Amino acid sequence: xxxxxxxxxxxxxxxxxxxxxxxxxxxxxxxxxxxxxxxxxxxxxxxxxxxxxxxxxxxxxxxxxxxxxxxxxxxxxxxxxxxxxxxxxxxxxxxxxxxxxxxxxxxxxxxxxxxxxxxxxxxxxxxxxxxxxxxxxxxxxxxxxxxxxxxxxxxxxxxxxxxxxxxxxxxxxxxxxxxxxxxxxxxxxxxxxxxxxxxxxxxxxxxxxxxxxxxxxxxxxxxxxxxxxxxxxxxxxxxxxxxxxxxxxxxxxxxxxxxxxxxxxxxxxxxxxxxxxxxxxxxxxxxxxxxxxxxxxxxxxxxxxxxxxxxxxxxxx
Amino acid sequence: xxxxxxxxxxxxxxxxxxxxxxxxxxxxxxxxxxxxxxxxxxxxxxxxxxxxxxxxxxxxxxxxxxxxxxxxxxxxxxxxxxxxxxxxxxxxxxxxxxxxxxxxxxxxxxxxxxxxxxxxxxxxxxxxxxxxxxxxxxxxxxxxxxxxxxxxxxxxxxxxxxxxxxxxxxxxxxxxxxxxxxxxxxxxxxxxxxxxxxxxxxxxxxxxxxxxxxxxxxxxxxxxxxxxxxxxxxxxxxxxxxxxxxxxxxxxxxxxxxxxxxxxxxxxxxxxxxxxxxxxxxxxxxxxxx
Amino acid sequence: xxxxxxxxxxxxxxxxxxxxxxxxxxxxxxxxxxxxxxxxxxxxxxxxxxxxxxxxxxxxxxxxxxxxxxxxxxxxxxxxxxxxxxxxxxxxxxxxxxxxxxxxxxxxxxxxxxxxxxxxxxxxxxxxxxxxxxxxxxxxxxxxxxxxxxxxxxxxxxxxxxxxxxxxxxxxxxxxxxxxxxxxxxxxxxxxxxxxxxxxxxxxxxxxxxxxxxxxxxxxxxxxxxxxxxxxxxxxxxxxxxxxxxxxxxxxxxxxxxxxxxxxxxxxxxxxxxxxxxxxxxxxxxxxxxxxxxxxxxxxxxxxxxxxxxxxxxxxxxxxxxxxxxxxxxxxxxxxxxxxxxxxxxxxxxxxxxxxxxxxxxxxxxxxxxxxxxxxxxxxxxxxx
Numbered sequence: 004x005x006x007x008x009x010x011x012x013x014x015x016x017x018x019x020x021x022x023x024x025x026x027x028x029x030x031x032x033x034x035x036x037x038x039x040x041x042x043x044x045x046x047x048x049x050x051x052x053x054x055x056x057x058x059x060x061x062x063x064x065x066x067x068x069x070x071x072x073x074x075x076x077x078x079x080x081x082x083x084x085x086x087x088x089x090x091x092x093x094x095x096x097x098x099x100x101x102x103x104x105x106x107x108x109x110x111x112x113x114x115x116x117x118x119x120x121x122x123x124x125x126x127x128x129x130x131x132x133x134x135x136x137x138x139x140x141x142x143x144x145x146x147x148x149x150x151x152x153x154x155x156x157x158x159x160x161x162x163x164x165x166x167x168x169x170x171x172x173x174x175x176x177x178x179x180x181x182x183x184x185x186x187x188x189x190x191x192x193x194x195x196x197x198x199x200x201x202x203x204x205x206x207x208x209x210x211x212x213x214x215x216x217x218x219x220x221x222x223x224x225x226x227x228x229x230x231x232x233x234x235x236x237x238x239x240x241x242x243x244x245x246x247x248x249x250x251x252x253x254x255x256x257x258x259x260x261x262x263x264x265x266x267x268x269x270x271x272x273x274x275x276x277x278x279x280x281x282x283x284x285x286x287x288x289x290x291x292x293x294x295x296x297x298x299x300x301x302x303x304x305x306x307x308x309x310x311x312x313x314x315x316x317x318x319x320x
Numbered sequence: 321x322x323x324x325x326x327x328x329x330x331x332x333x334x335x336x337x338x339x340x341x342x343x344x345x346x347x348x349x350x351x352x353x354x355x356x357x358x359x360x361x362x363x364x365x366x367x368x369x370x371x372x373x374x375x376x377x378x379x380x381x382x383x384x385x386x387x388x389x390x391x392x393x394x395x396x397x398x399x400x401x402x403x404x405x406x407x408x409x410x411x412x413x414x415x416x417x418x419x420x421x422x423x424x425x426x427x428x429x430x431x432x433x434x435x436x437x438x439x440x441x442x443x444x445x446x447x448x449x450x451x452x453x454x455x456x457x458x459x460x461x462x463x464x465x466x467x468x469x470x471x472x473x474x475x476x477x478x479x480x481x482x483x484x485x486x487x488x489x490x491x492x493x494x495x496x497x498x499x500x501x502x503x504x505x506x507x508x509x510x511x512x513x514x515x516x517x518x519x520x521x522x523x524x525x526x527x528x529x530x531x532x533x534x535x536x537x538x539x540x541x542x543x544x545x546x547x548x549x550x551x552x553x554x555x556x557x558x559x560x561x562x563x564x565x566x567x568x569x570x571x572x573x574x575x576x577x578x579x580x581x582x583x584x585x586x587x588x589x590x591x592x593x594x595x596x597x598x599x600x601x602x603x604x605x606x607x608x609x610x
Numbered sequence: 611x612x613x614x615x616x617x618x619x620x621x622x623x624x625x626x627x628x629x630x631x632x633x634x635x636x637x638x639x640x641x642x643x644x645x646x647x648x649x650x651x652x653x654x655x656x657x658x659x660x661x662x663x664x665x666x667x668x669x670x671x672x673x674x675x676x677x678x679x680x681x682x683x684x685x686x687x688x689x690x691x692x693x694x695x696x697x698x699x700x701x702x703x704x705x706x707x708x709x710x711x712x713x714x715x716x717x718x719x720x721x722x723x724x725x726x727x728x729x730x731x732x733x734x735x736x737x738x739x740x741x742x743x744x745x746x747x748x749x750x751x752x753x754x755x756x757x758x759x760x761x762x763x764x765x766x767x768x769x770x771x772x773x774x775x776x777x778x779x780x781x782x783x784x785x786x787x788x789x790x791x792x793x794x795x796x797x798x799x800x801x802x803x804x805x806x807x808x809x810x811x812x813x814x815x816x817x818x819x820x821x822x823x824x825x826x827x828x829x830x831x832x833x834x835x836x837x838x839x840x841x842x843x844x845x846x847x848x849x850x851x852x853x854x855x856x857x858x859x860x861x862x863x864x865x866x867x868x869x870x871x872x873x874x875x876x877x878x879x880x881x882x883x884x885x886x887x888x889x890x891x892x893x894x895x896x897x898x899x900x901x902x903x904x905x906x907x908x909x910x911x912x913x914x915x916x917x918x919x920x921x922x923x924x925x926x927x928x929x930x931x932x933x934x935x936x937x938x939x940x941x942x943x944x945x946x947x948x949x950x951x952x953x954x955x956x957x958x959x960x961x962x963x964x965x966x967x968x969x970x971x972x973x974x975x976x977x978x979x980x981x982x983x984x985x986x987x988x989x990x991x992x993x994x995x
Contacts, residue, residue: 241690
C-alpha cells in the first residue's frame with residue numbers, strides 16, 4: 004500500500020487521537036477531571052478490544068468484564084502474594100487472559116447468536132464467582148489492596164499521572180487496532196461478519212480468525228483492568244461482574260460498533276453521563292436508562308457512524 | 321434419603337421460579353427474535369405493584385389483577401415506544417434498547433415504590449407440607465403449577481389457534497407473514513403484552529417465597545435467560561425444563577458439594593450442554609440460508 | 611476521507627458534551643456524603659441519605675453551625691467502589707468539602723480512604739468492618755459497631771446459655787463474609803467451637819439445602835447467621851420450615867422492624883445484638899440513650915413514613931459527632947475539626963455512648979450493643995445485656 008494511504012488510514016487518526024489526549028488537559032480545572040479522563044481512556048482501551056470482537060468479527064460477548072477482572076486481580080495478587088513487580092504482573096495478566104481466552108474460546112466460539120451470548124455471560128459470571136469466593140487469594144467480596152505501580156523507581160501516584168499513562172496506552176492500542184483492521188486478518192474478520200459461510204468458501208480459517216480476535220480483545224481488556232486496579236489502589240470482585248460486562252457492551256454499541264473512534268466516544272459517554280446526571284438525584288437511574296434507549300432508537304448505528312452519516316449528508320447539500 | 325428429598329424440593333422451588341421467568345423470554349423471542357432483558361422488570365412490577373396496591377387498602381385479588389394489567393400496559397408501551405421505532409436496527413442495538421428499558425424501569429420503580437424488601441401472603445398458607453421426612457412450602461407447588469398451566473396454555477395457543485399460528489409465522493419469516501396478511505406489528509404487540517403478563521404472574525406467585533424489591537429483576541432475568549437458552553430458546557417446554565434443571569443443579573451442588581459454588585456449577589453445566597448441543601436441549605436446529 | 615470524517619464527528623460530539631458546572635463558592639460549611647443509595651447496598655444507603663438530609667435541614671433551621679449554614683452534597687455510588695472513589699475525588703477537588711460523612715459499604719470506604727487521607731479531610735465512615743479503624747488512620751473515623759463486637763456479644767450470650775458448639779450460615783456479600791471472618795477469629799478465645807459452616811448468595815431464594823446440612827451435623831447446639839438484606843429473612847423462614855428448634859442468632863445487619871415483618875412468625879425466639887435505637891420505647895427512663903433514640907425514631911418515622919433502621923442511626927451519629935466537633939473547634943478548619951472529633955467524649959448517640967481517643971476512632975464498647983429477642987412480633991430486651 005502506498006505511503007499516502009498508509010498515513011491517511013493509520014497515522015492520521017492516531018495523531019488526531021493523540022492530539023485529543025494532549026490538548027484536553029488544558030481545559031481541566033481540577034484533578035477531578037484528570038481522574039475522569041483517565042477512567043475514560045482506561046475503559047476506552049477495553050472497549051476498543053471488545054469492538055474488534057463485536058463490531059468487526061460480529062461475535063457478541065456478555066462476559067468481557069471477566070477479562071477485566073483477570074487483569075485487575077493479576078496486579079493485586081502478584082505483588083501481594085508473590086512479591087513480583089507490578090509491571091511484570093500486568094504483562095503476566097495479559098498473557099493469562101490470552102491463555103484463558105484461548106482455552107475458553109475454542110469451544111465457545113462455535114456457538115451462534117444468543118447461545119454465544121449466554122455462553123460468554125456464563126464464563127464472565129464464573130470468573131466473578133471465583134474471585135468472590137477464593138478469599139485467601141483474592142480477599143473475598145471486600146477485595147484487596149493493590150500496591151502502587153513503580154516505574155523506573157518512581158511511584159506512579161495521582162490522577163494526572165494516570166491520565167497520561169492511560170492516554171498514551173490508549174493511543175497505542177488505537178493504532179494497533181487500526182493496523183489490525185487494515186491487515187489481511189482484519190479484512191478476513193469483516194468478511195466473517197458479513198457472511199461466515201461465504202468467508203469459509205473463500206478459504207478463510209473462520210475458527211482460527213475468531214479465536215485470534217477473541218484473544219486480542221481479552222488482552223486489551225486485561226491491560227485496562229490492570230490499569231484500573233493500579234489507579235484505584237483497590238480491587239473488588241464486582242469489577243468482573245455482569246453489570247460491568249453490560250456496561251462495556253453498552254459503550255461499544257453506543258459509540259458505534261465497528262468504529263474505533265466510536266470506542267472512545269462510547270466510553271466517554273458512559274463515564275461522564277453518570278457524573279452529569281448526579282444533579283437529578285434520585286431520577287438519575289431512570290434518566291440514564293431513558294437516554295440509552297433514546298440514543299439507540301435514533302442513533303441506532305451508534306453515535307459516531309450516525310453523526311458521520313449525518314455530516315456526510317449535510318455536506319452533500 | 322430424606323436429605324436428598326429435601327435438596328430436590330429446594331431445587332424444584334428455585335427451579336420453578338426460574339422456569340416462570342424463562343417462559344417470559346420465549347414468546348417475545350418467538351415473535352421477534354429479540355431477547356428482552358427487561359423481562360426481569362416485568363416480574364418485579366408484578367410483585368411490587370401488588371404489594372403497594374394491597375398496602376394502600378385494595379383487596380389482594382384486585383391488587384393482583386391491577387398489577388397484571390399495569391405490567392401488560394408497560395410491556396405494550398415498551399414495544400410501541402422503544403422497540404417499534406427501532407425496527408430496522410441490528411439485534412445488538414435492540415438488546416441494548418431492552419437493557420436501557422430495564423435500567424429505566426428500575427429507576428422509575430425506585431421513585432414510585434421504595435427500596436425496601438416486601439413480601440406477599442402465600443396463597444395456601446405458610447405451613448410446610450411434610451413428605452418423606454422433607455418439607456416443601458405449598459407456594460412452591462403453586463409456582464410449579466403456574467408454570468405447568470402457562471406451558472399448557474402456550475402450547476394450546478400455538479397449536480390450536482389462528483393467532484398462535486400467526487405468531488409462529490411472524491417468527492419464521494416476517495416478510496412472508498405480512499405477505500399472507502398477518503399484521504406483524506399487532507402480533508409483536510401481542511407477544512410483548514402476553515410476556516409482560518406472564519412476568520407479572522410470575523412475580524405475584526414468586527414473591528411469597530423469594531420476596532421482592534425494586535431490583536429483584538436483574539438476577540432473575542439473568543437466571544431466566546440462562547434457563548431459556550439451556551432449554552433451547554423458543555421452546556416453552558424447554559424454558560421450564562431449563563429452569564428446573566438449573567434449580568436442581570444449584571440445590572444439589574449446595575447440598576453435596578459446596579454452597580458457595582452452586583451458581584458456578586449451574587453455569588458450568590450450561591456451558592457444557594451448549595457446547596455439546598448448540599441449540600439447547602429442546603431447541604430447533606436453525607437452518608441457515610446462504 | 612473516512613478518518614477525518616470520523617474525527618470531525620468526534621470533535622463535534624466533544625464540543626457538545628458539557629460537564630456539570632462547578633458549584634459556586636459560598637460561606638457555607640460543605641459536608642460531603644458518598645452513599646450507596648441504589649444498588650445492592652441501597653438497604654443501607656437509603657436510610658442514611660434520608661437521615662442526613664432531615665438533620666442537616668433541622669440544624670440549618672436552628673441557625674446552622676457556628677453561625678454558618680450547612681450544605682450537604684450527596685452522591686450515589688450504587689455500591690461500586692470505583693464510583694465511590696470518583697465521587698470522593700469530585701468532592702475534594704470540585705466541591706471542596708470541609709468534611710465527609712459517608713461510605714455505606716466497607717469496599718466503598720476503603721476505596722475512598724486514600725483520597726481523604728491525601729487531602730487531609732476528616733472522614734466519618736458508616737461502614738461496619740473493623741479494618742476501617744484498625745490500623746488507626748489519622749483522618750478516618752467510624753460510627754457503626756464493628757462486626758467483631760457483634761460476634762463477641764453473640765458469643766457472650768451463647769456462653770451464658772451454656773451453648774458452646776455452633777454452626778454458621780453466612781451471606782456471601784461483603785457484610786456477611788467480613789462478620790464471618792471476625793467470628794471465626796474470635797471464637798477460640800470466647801470458648802466457642804464452630805462445628806460447620808455454610809453460605810448463600812445474597813439474592814438467593816431458598817437456603818434449605820444449607821440448613822439441612824447444618825441440621826444433620828452432630829453436636830450443633832445453636833446457629834448464627836451473619837448477613838443483611840433479604841437473605842436472613844429467607845434463612846429464618848427456611849429454619850422454621852425445616853422445623854429446626856435450635857437457638858438461632860441473627861446479626862446486627864437486620865436490626866430493623868422490617869426483618870420481623872418479612873420473616874413473619876418464624877422470627878419468634880430469634881436473638882440478635884442491636885443498638886438501643888431499636889428498643890427506644892422500651893428503654894428504662896434512666897437510660898441516657900433514651901431521649902436521643904426516642905427523638906430520632908419519632909423524627910425519622912414522621913418525616914419518611916418508614917421504620918427506623920440502625921444504618922440511618924449511624925448516619926445520625928456521624929453527622930452529630932461532626933457537628934459537635936465543629937462547634938467545639940469553633941471553626942470548620944479541617945485539622946481542628948479532626949482533633950475535636952478525636953476528643954469526642956461522652957457523646958450519647960443512637961449507637962451507644964462514644965468515647966474516642968487517638969488509638970480508638972470508633973469509641974464504642976460492648977455495652978453499646980444490647981441482646982434482643984423477638985417475642986410476639988416485637989423486640990424485647992434480654993435482661994442483663
